Amino acid sequence: MGLRDILxxxxxxxxxxxxxxxxxSTAYIALxxxxxxxxxxxxxxxxxxxxxxxxxxxxxxxxxxxKATGSENDTQVHTEDDSFGYRWMVLRDGSIEDLAVGxxxxxxxxxTAGHGERLLCAVFAFVDAQKRPVYFIYNxxxxxxxxxxxxxxxxxxxxxxxxxxxxxxxxxxxxxxxxLKAQMASxxxxxxxxxxxxxxxxxxx
Numbered sequence: 001m002g003l004r005d006i007l008x009x010x011x012x013x014x015x016x017x018x019x020x021x022x023x024x025s026t027a028y029i030a031l032x033x034x035x036x037x038x039x040x041x042x043x044x045x046x047x048x049x050x051x052x053x054x055x056x057x058x059x060x061x062x063x064x065x066x067k068a069t070g071s072e073n074d075t076q077v078h079t080e081d082d083s084f085g086y087r088w089m090v091l092r093d094g095s096i097e098d099l100a101v102g103x104x105x106x107x108x109x110x111x112t113a114g115h116g117e118r119l120l121c122a123v124f125a126f127v128d129a130q131k132r133p134v135y136f137i138y139n140x141x142x143x144x145x146x147x148x149x150x151x152x153x154x155x156x157x158x159x160x161x162x163x164x165x166x167x168x169x170x171x172x173x174x175x176x177x178x179x180l181k182a183q184m185a186s187x188x189x190x191x192x193x194x195x196x197x198x199x200x201x202x203x204x205x
Contacts, residue, residue, distance in 0.1 A: 020143050020189050021104055024124055024136060025097045027187035031126065035183055037134055040125035042092045042205035043099040045106050048118040049087040058113045059089070062106045066091065075102055080204060086120065088204055099124065107140065116140075125205040134180070136188070137200060144191035147180040148199055149173040172199050 031037040049055065059079070066077045066089075075093040082088060091102045103122045110119055119140040126134040135148040151171040177197065181190055191197060 020145075021107075021122065021138055022100050023145070023188050024138070025100045027136075027184060028096050028124075028126075030184070030187050035180075036129040037126045038128075039096045040127050040133070040205065041094050042090065043096075043103055043122065043124045044088045044090045044203070044205050045103050045122045046086055046088050046120040046200075047110060047115075048120065049081070049085070050115060050118060055113070055115060058109055058115070059087070062109045063089065066102045066105065075099075077102070082202060082204075090205055092205075096124070121200070123200065123203055123205065125203070134176075135200070135203060139191065139196070142191060142196065143189065144196075145188045146191040146197040147177045147184070148197070149176045149180070150199075150201075170201070 028039055032039070049059070063077055063079060066075060075091055075098055077089065077091050079087055079089045089106055091099050093099050093102070107119055107122070110116060121140060122138040124136045124138075126136065128134055132152045133150055135150075136145055137148050138145050149172060151173045184190065
Protein backbone atom coordinates (compact mmCIF):
# COMPACT_ATOMS: atom_id res chain seq x y z
CA MET A 1 0.00 0.00 0.00
CA GLY A 2 1.49 3.32 -1.10
CA LEU A 3 1.02 6.95 -0.26
CA ARG A 4 -1.95 7.43 -2.56
CA ASP A 5 -3.70 4.27 -1.29
CA ILE A 6 -3.38 5.45 2.29
CA LEU A 7 -4.25 9.09 1.70
CA UNK A 8 -7.29 8.17 -0.39
CA UNK A 9 -8.57 5.59 2.06
CA UNK A 10 -12.18 5.59 3.14
CA UNK A 11 -11.83 8.45 5.57
CA UNK A 12 -13.43 11.86 5.43
CA UNK A 13 -11.15 14.89 5.43
CA UNK A 14 -10.78 16.01 9.02
CA UNK A 15 -11.02 19.61 7.96
CA UNK A 16 -8.18 20.97 10.10
CA UNK A 17 -8.07 24.71 10.56
CA UNK A 18 -6.67 26.53 7.50
CA UNK A 19 -3.94 28.07 9.64
CA UNK A 20 -2.23 24.67 9.61
CA UNK A 21 -1.70 25.05 5.88
CA UNK A 22 -0.86 28.74 6.16
CA UNK A 23 1.85 27.97 8.72
CA UNK A 24 4.18 27.55 5.74
CA SER A 25 3.74 31.28 5.03
CA THR A 26 5.79 32.14 8.11
CA ALA A 27 7.83 28.95 8.51
CA TYR A 28 9.69 29.63 5.27
CA ILE A 29 11.30 32.69 6.90
CA ALA A 30 13.06 30.47 9.44
CA LEU A 31 13.94 27.95 6.74
CA UNK A 32 15.61 30.61 4.65
CA UNK A 33 17.24 32.73 7.35
CA UNK A 34 18.38 30.00 9.74
CA UNK A 35 18.82 26.93 7.54
CA UNK A 36 19.61 28.32 4.05
CA UNK A 37 16.61 26.56 2.49
CA UNK A 38 14.87 28.89 0.06
CA UNK A 39 11.44 28.66 -1.61
CA UNK A 40 11.68 27.34 -5.17
CA UNK A 41 8.71 29.42 -6.32
CA UNK A 42 6.32 26.52 -6.84
CA UNK A 43 3.66 24.54 -5.04
CA UNK A 44 1.06 21.97 -6.05
CA UNK A 45 -2.14 20.42 -4.80
CA UNK A 46 -2.75 16.77 -5.58
CA UNK A 47 -6.19 15.20 -5.80
CA UNK A 48 -8.01 12.23 -7.22
CA UNK A 49 -9.96 13.49 -10.20
CA UNK A 50 -13.59 12.46 -10.66
CA UNK A 51 -14.79 11.83 -14.21
CA UNK A 52 -17.93 13.94 -13.98
CA UNK A 53 -18.77 17.23 -15.64
CA UNK A 54 -19.60 18.74 -12.23
CA UNK A 55 -16.19 17.91 -10.77
CA UNK A 56 -14.33 18.97 -13.89
CA UNK A 57 -16.31 22.21 -13.80
CA UNK A 58 -15.16 22.91 -10.25
CA UNK A 59 -11.54 22.33 -11.19
CA UNK A 60 -11.73 24.41 -14.36
CA UNK A 61 -13.41 27.24 -12.47
CA UNK A 62 -10.73 27.21 -9.78
CA UNK A 63 -7.97 27.14 -12.37
CA UNK A 64 -9.49 30.21 -14.02
CA UNK A 65 -9.87 31.97 -10.66
CA UNK A 66 -6.23 31.32 -9.76
CA LYS A 67 -5.14 32.48 -13.21
CA ALA A 68 -7.21 35.65 -12.90
CA THR A 69 -5.83 36.38 -9.45
CA GLY A 70 -2.38 35.45 -10.68
CA SER A 71 -2.51 38.14 -13.35
CA GLU A 72 -2.03 40.58 -10.49
CA ASN A 73 0.46 38.47 -8.51
CA ASP A 74 2.34 36.85 -11.42
CA THR A 75 0.99 33.43 -10.42
CA GLN A 76 1.08 30.81 -13.16
CA VAL A 77 -1.09 27.69 -12.97
CA HIS A 78 -1.51 24.51 -14.93
CA THR A 79 -2.83 21.00 -14.32
CA GLU A 80 -1.38 17.64 -15.30
CA ASP A 81 -2.22 14.01 -14.64
CA ASP A 82 0.41 11.59 -13.40
CA SER A 83 0.83 7.95 -14.37
CA PHE A 84 -1.38 6.87 -11.47
CA GLY A 85 -4.30 8.94 -12.70
CA TYR A 86 -4.01 11.64 -10.06
CA ARG A 87 -4.16 15.28 -10.94
CA TRP A 88 -1.66 17.94 -9.97
CA MET A 89 -2.60 21.60 -10.04
CA VAL A 90 0.77 23.34 -10.13
CA LEU A 91 1.18 26.98 -9.11
CA ARG A 92 4.30 29.04 -9.71
CA ASP A 93 4.86 32.36 -7.99
CA GLY A 94 7.75 34.16 -6.35
CA SER A 95 5.66 34.72 -3.20
CA ILE A 96 5.08 31.73 -0.96
CA GLU A 97 2.19 33.61 0.66
CA ASP A 98 0.45 33.83 -2.73
CA LEU A 99 1.10 30.15 -3.32
CA ALA A 100 -0.49 29.26 0.02
CA VAL A 101 -3.52 31.44 -0.73
CA GLY A 102 -3.95 29.81 -4.14
CA UNK A 103 -3.58 26.27 -2.80
CA UNK A 104 -6.06 26.99 0.00
CA UNK A 105 -8.58 28.43 -2.48
CA UNK A 106 -8.45 25.29 -4.59
CA UNK A 107 -8.75 22.88 -1.66
CA UNK A 108 -11.56 24.95 -0.16
CA UNK A 109 -13.55 24.83 -3.39
CA UNK A 110 -13.09 21.08 -3.73
CA UNK A 111 -14.28 20.58 -0.15
CA THR A 112 -17.22 22.96 -0.57
CA ALA A 113 -18.29 21.00 -3.66
CA GLY A 114 -18.46 17.89 -1.48
CA HIS A 115 -15.31 16.20 -2.77
CA GLY A 116 -12.96 16.77 0.16
CA GLU A 117 -12.21 13.05 0.39
CA ARG A 118 -10.44 13.32 -2.98
CA LEU A 119 -7.78 15.69 -1.68
CA LEU A 120 -4.42 14.04 -1.14
CA CYS A 121 -1.86 16.64 -0.20
CA ALA A 122 -0.25 19.97 -0.94
CA VAL A 123 3.46 20.14 -1.79
CA PHE A 124 5.72 23.19 -1.45
CA ALA A 125 9.12 23.09 -3.15
CA PHE A 126 12.36 24.45 -1.69
CA VAL A 127 16.07 24.18 -2.49
CA ASP A 128 18.98 24.13 -0.09
CA ALA A 129 22.29 25.97 -0.41
CA GLN A 130 23.61 23.21 -2.71
CA LYS A 131 20.53 23.47 -4.96
CA ARG A 132 19.21 20.14 -3.73
CA PRO A 133 15.41 19.77 -3.64
CA VAL A 134 13.58 19.82 -0.33
CA TYR A 135 9.82 19.39 -0.15
CA PHE A 136 7.31 20.05 2.59
CA ILE A 137 4.16 17.99 2.19
CA TYR A 138 0.83 18.81 3.85
CA ASN A 139 -1.45 15.79 4.33
CA UNK A 140 -5.06 16.96 4.18
CA UNK A 141 -6.37 13.82 5.90
CA UNK A 142 -4.08 14.30 8.88
CA UNK A 143 -3.67 18.06 9.02
CA UNK A 144 0.10 17.71 9.43
CA UNK A 145 3.23 18.63 7.50
CA UNK A 146 6.33 16.51 6.96
CA UNK A 147 9.60 17.02 5.07
CA UNK A 148 10.53 14.90 2.08
CA UNK A 149 14.14 15.09 0.92
CA UNK A 150 15.10 13.01 -2.12
CA UNK A 151 18.73 11.89 -1.97
CA UNK A 152 20.79 13.51 -4.71
CA UNK A 153 24.01 12.97 -6.59
CA UNK A 154 26.15 16.07 -6.24
CA UNK A 155 28.23 15.11 -9.26
CA UNK A 156 25.25 14.65 -11.54
CA UNK A 157 23.63 18.02 -12.08
CA UNK A 158 20.91 18.82 -14.59
CA UNK A 159 19.88 22.24 -15.83
CA UNK A 160 16.31 23.35 -15.15
CA UNK A 161 14.37 26.50 -15.72
CA UNK A 162 15.00 27.60 -12.13
CA UNK A 163 18.74 26.97 -12.17
CA UNK A 164 20.91 23.93 -11.61
CA UNK A 165 19.40 21.34 -9.29
CA UNK A 166 21.16 18.13 -8.25
CA UNK A 167 19.64 15.01 -9.79
CA UNK A 168 17.87 12.63 -7.40
CA UNK A 169 18.81 8.97 -6.94
CA UNK A 170 15.38 7.45 -6.26
CA UNK A 171 16.16 7.26 -2.54
CA UNK A 172 15.36 9.59 0.31
CA UNK A 173 17.58 11.27 2.89
CA UNK A 174 15.93 10.15 6.12
CA UNK A 175 18.67 11.70 8.25
CA UNK A 176 18.07 15.12 6.68
CA UNK A 177 14.31 14.76 7.09
CA UNK A 178 14.68 14.06 10.81
CA UNK A 179 17.02 17.01 11.13
CA LEU A 180 14.37 19.25 9.53
CA LYS A 181 11.75 17.85 11.90
CA ALA A 182 13.83 18.97 14.86
CA GLN A 183 14.57 22.35 13.30
CA MET A 184 11.00 23.16 12.24
CA ALA A 185 8.91 21.58 15.01
CA SER A 186 8.19 25.00 16.50
CA UNK A 187 7.22 26.49 13.13
CA UNK A 188 5.02 23.81 11.55
CA UNK A 189 2.58 21.17 12.86
CA UNK A 190 4.79 18.20 12.00
CA UNK A 191 3.31 14.71 11.56
CA UNK A 192 4.29 12.90 14.79
CA UNK A 193 4.05 9.38 13.32
CA UNK A 194 7.14 8.85 11.20
CA UNK A 195 5.59 5.89 9.41
CA UNK A 196 3.20 8.38 7.82
CA UNK A 197 6.03 10.33 6.20
CA UNK A 198 5.32 8.78 2.84
CA UNK A 199 7.72 9.56 -0.04
CA UNK A 200 6.12 11.18 -3.06
CA UNK A 201 8.11 10.51 -6.21
CA UNK A 202 7.71 12.22 -9.56
CA UNK A 203 6.86 15.62 -8.09
CA UNK A 204 6.53 18.00 -11.07
CA UNK A 205 7.84 21.06 -9.22
